[in-house]
Amino acid sequence: MIDFGYKIQTDRQIDYDANSRRILEFVREGEPSVDWCMSCGTCASACTAAVTTDYSLRRLIILARRGMEKDILDSVFRCRFCGKCFNACPRGVNTRNIVYLMQLAAIKITNHEI
Amino acid sequence: MKFDLFVLPFTLGLIFLLGYLTVKYAVWYFKLEKTDRSKVRKGFFSVRIFSAIKEIFLESLLHRRIFLKNRLLGFMHMSLAFGWFMLIAVGNLESRIYQPAEINPLYVPIFFKFFHANPDAFPLHSVFSFVMDLLLLFVLAGVILALAKRLYSKAYGMKRTTRLMTGDRFALASLWLIFPLRLLAESFTSAVYGGGDFLTASVGSLLGNILPVSSLYYPAWWAYSLSLGVFFTALPFSRYMHIPTEVVLIFSRHLGLAEASKRTSFTDIEINSCSRCGICLDTCQLSFAGGVHNIQSAYQLKAIRYKQIEPKESFNCMMCGRCENVCPVGIDISSIRMITRNELNGRAPDPTFQQQPVAQVHHAEAIYFAGCMTHQTPAIKKAMQSIFTAAGINYWFMDEMGGLCCGRPMMLAGHREQAEIMIEKNRRIIFESGAKTLITSCPICYKVFAKEYNLNIRIMHHTQYLLELANARLIRLEPLAGNAVYHDPCELSRDIRIYEEPRKLISKMVKLIPGDYEKDNTLCCGNSLANFSAANEIRLSVARDAFEKLTAQGAQYLVTSCPMCKKAFEKVADVPVKDIAELVSRSMHKDQPHTITANRKKEPSAALVIH
Numbered sequence: 001m002i003d004f005g006y007k008i009q010t011d012r013q014i015d016y017d018a019n020s021r022r023i024l025e026f027v028r029e030g031e032p033s034v035d036w037c038m039s040c041g042t043c044a045s046a047c048t049a050a051v052t053t054d055y056s057l058r059r060l061i062i063l064a065r066r067g068m069e070k071d072i073l074d075s076v077f078r079c080r081f082c083g084k085c086f087n088a089c090p091r092g093v094n095t096r097n098i099v100y101l102m103q104l105a106a107i108k109i110t111n112h113e114i
Numbered sequence: 115m116k117f118d119l120f121v122l123p124f125t126l127g128l129i130f131l132l133g134y135l136t137v138k139y140a141v142w143y144f145k146l147e148k149t150d151r152s153k154v155r156k157g158f159f160s161v162r163i164f165s166a167i168k169e170i171f172l173e174s175l176l177h178r179r180i181f182l183k184n185r186l187l188g189f190m191h192m193s194l195a196f197g198w199f200m201l202i203a204v205g206n207l208e209s210r211i212y213q214p215a216e217i218n219p220l221y222v223p224i225f226f227k228f229f230h231a232n233p234d235a236f237p238l239h240s241v242f243s244f245v246m247d248l249l250l251l252f253v254l255a256g257v258i259l260a261l262a263k264r265l266y267s268k269a270y271g272m273k274r275t276t277r278l279m280t281g282d283r284f285a286l287a288s289l290w291l292i293f294p295l296r297l298l299a300e301s302f303t304s305a306v307y308g309g310g311d312f313l314t315a316s317v318g319s320l321l322g323n324i325l326p327v328s329s330l331y332y333p334a335w336w337a338y339s340l341s342l343g344v345f346f347t348a349l350p351f352s353r354y355m356h357i358p359t360e361v362v363l364i365f366s367r368h369l370g371l372a373e374a375s376k377r378t379s380f381t382d383i384e385i386n387s388c389s390r391c392g393i394c395l396d397t398c399q400l401s402f403a404g405g406v407h408n409i410q411s412a413y414q415l416k417a418i419r420y421k422q423i424e425p426k427e428s429f430n431c432m433m434c435g436r437c438e439n440v441c442p443v444g445i446d447i448s449s450i451r452m453i454t455r456n457e458l459n460g461r462a463p464d465p466t467f468q469q470q471p472v473a474q475v476h477h478a479e480a481i482y483f484a485g486c487m488t489h490q491t492p493a494i495k496k497a498m499q500s501i502f503t504a505a506g507i508n509y510w511f512m513d514e515m516g517g518l519c520c521g522r523p524m525m526l527a528g529h530r531e532q533a534e535i536m537i538e539k540n541r542r543i544i545f546e547s548g549a550k551t552l553i554t555s556c557p558i559c560y561k562v563f564a565k566e567y568n569l570n571i572r573i574m575h576h577t578q579y580l581l582e583l584a585n586a587r588l589i590r591l592e593p594l595a596g597n598a599v600y601h602d603p604c605e606l607s608r609d610i611r612i613y614e615e616p617r618k619l620i621s622k623m624v625k626l627i628p629g630d631y632e633k634d635n636t637l638c639c640g641n642s643l644a645n646f647s648a649a650n651e652i653r654l655s656v657a658r659d660a661f662e663k664l665t666a667q668g669a670q671y672l673v674t675s676c677p678m679c680k681k682a683f684e685k686v687a688d689v690p691v692k693d694i695a696e697l698v699s700r701s702m703h704k705d706q707p708h709t710i711t712a713n714r715k716k717e718p719s720a721a722l723v724i725h
Binding site: 100 | 426515536
């Protein structure tokens with residue numbers, strides 16, 4: 001085969017139908033303001049935990065909307081709850097409650113409760 | 115020995131109650147830690163027991179603390195508790211004097227008038243009759259007041275009273291019936307057989323004219339005994355469990371027991387000691403300014419006791435400690451709330467916490483730890499740095515790069531173990547730096563440094579440190595124009611009580627206006643880290659209410675010493691909100707052109723407009 005310098009990439013589409021969005025639904029039930037998030041990333045730029053880890057609330061909310069559970073479970077417990085994200089958020093999203101509820105959902109998923 | 119069938123409901127109820135309590139308290143005792151058990155054993159035969167008895171008399175019977183705050187409410191509780199106690203005590207004395215030789219079962223003093231309707235003269239007979247009638251009147255006054263309070267609590271200065279549960283209704287109804295029934299039974303007996311004094315004799319002769327008292331008096335004694343029996347049986351399952359348990363609580367507190375980081379028997383004792391009097395309801399800012407009425411301490415303790423705890427409610431509390439401050443029983447509510455959060459949310463720490471890097475250690479005389487929140491209010495950080503430089507202090511700004519956390523927010527989230535890992539890491543670098551003093555700008559950090567870190571160096575909030583610098587003439591403060599009101603941050607008040615230092619420091623610079631909501635009665639800014647559930651609007655309305663109350667006397671600025679409070683008040687304030695460090699820095703560099711200008715009144719934030 002002639003090498004044109006191109007190759008076929010593996011499929012990187014997110015299959016919304018295959019992914020379960022139970023974490024987002026669980027969070028939304030307890031904290032409706034999760035839907036106000038516009039992924040601006042101000043929270044992540046203010047974050048204390050982000051100085052030493054790759055933790056990002058913006059990313060977590062996007063992952064929850066996409067239903068990518070494994071990635072959420074990997075990083076959601078790194079939050080320190082200092083509350084800087086809440087002060088920074090331009091939309092008044094109750095950020096700490098979202099993280100808290102995501103953690104609760106993660107615990108429930110590991111215990112097979114939801 | 116005197117006996118009649120009607121004494122059975124009372125006697126069986128009492129035996130059940132005593133048996134239940136004995137088993138329950140024995141279980142609590144044996145569940146205690148070994149060290150706590152030995153504290154109890156040793157303390158029981160020491161002089162501390164006398165101070166405990168004194169407090170039990172003053173609080174459980176006379177209800178002194180409630181009386182000092184609210185006369186009417188205090189009188190109501192006192193007449194019921196002390197009056198009933200005296201009825202039992204004097205009744206026992208009376209029956210012992212009357213029949214010193216005879217076996218005197220428990221029920222005889224209670225039903226003395228039935229067995230000895232018109233006793234032959236015995237020493238002090240008329241005095242006893244009079245005193246017993248007087249005491250009954252005293253208790254009845256309490257019952258009438260309690261009834262009136264249920265119907266119209268505003269007259270008692272209470273905006274809200276607690277909602278009742280089924281068990282409570284049973285116990286409450288039988289409690290309210292006990293004394294009117296006793297009055298009826300004794301009056302009927304007096305009408306038939308004579309005896310009694312100003313109350314029972316006159317009510318008896320009055321009723322004797324309109325009712326067939328001779329056929330009614332025996333059923334009345336049955337009803338009286340039944341109401342006692344029902345009350346004793348319902349007591350352990352209702353809020354009246356606080357009556358015996360409060361005594362146990364006072365004893366255990368005097369014997370040196372206290373709340374720990376995990377749930378112990380002491381927690382159980384405290385939870386069962388809550389009478390749900392409702393005094394905590396009106397003092398809660400989430401209730402009077404935020405419109406949240408289901409999370410107050412009386413309800414939380416009830417939910418914990420009956421295992422109906424909801425995370426949503428448990429995490430909806432600002433932990434300001436205002437309820438704890440007014441609790442007449444003195445329950446350590448904040449610790450119980452922390453323990454509950456830990457139980458709800460506890461899990462093994464995230465493995466990454468052990469590996470996370472911390473700051474590079476520097477050697478210095480003093481450490482400055484700004485805290486997360488101070489990084490969001492750079493004016494405070496800059497002010498502190500300029501003061502340190504001006505005073506010539508050899509200091510190390512420990513969290514200059516951010517990324518360090520004191521651990522308290524995580525404890526509030528119920529991740530105690532995870533917080534302890536960070537505390538240990540921070541502790542190590544503080545020790546390695548060799549510093550003698552740790553200065554922090556954040557009261558939240560101050561509290562956790564002072565209470566959890568076990569550092570053997572001086573830990574100071576910057577209000578204390580700046581006053582010390584000013585007193586040592588290391589910094590020179592010039593008076594500034596205007597007057598200010600000082601807001602005590604929750605984390606520095608009540609529990610920690612740093613009240614005088616900030617006031618002395620401010621008085622050196624501007625005129626300080628005293629306010630109604632200061633020191634132990636201070637208000638939360640609404641932005642508390644302890645609260646996870648409350649929405650932005652609720653926080654803003656708490657902040658607005660607190661700001662209005664604080665500046666009611668027309669201050670030109672609001673001074674606080676917490677970056678979190680500063681941020682919260684700035685959203686709602688129409689006068690400048692300044693941290694004490696900014697004021698000091700400004701007063702030191704007075705000649706420079708920078709002036710404190712009035713903040714523009716903020717428009718409501720975007721989130722408010724959308725929703």
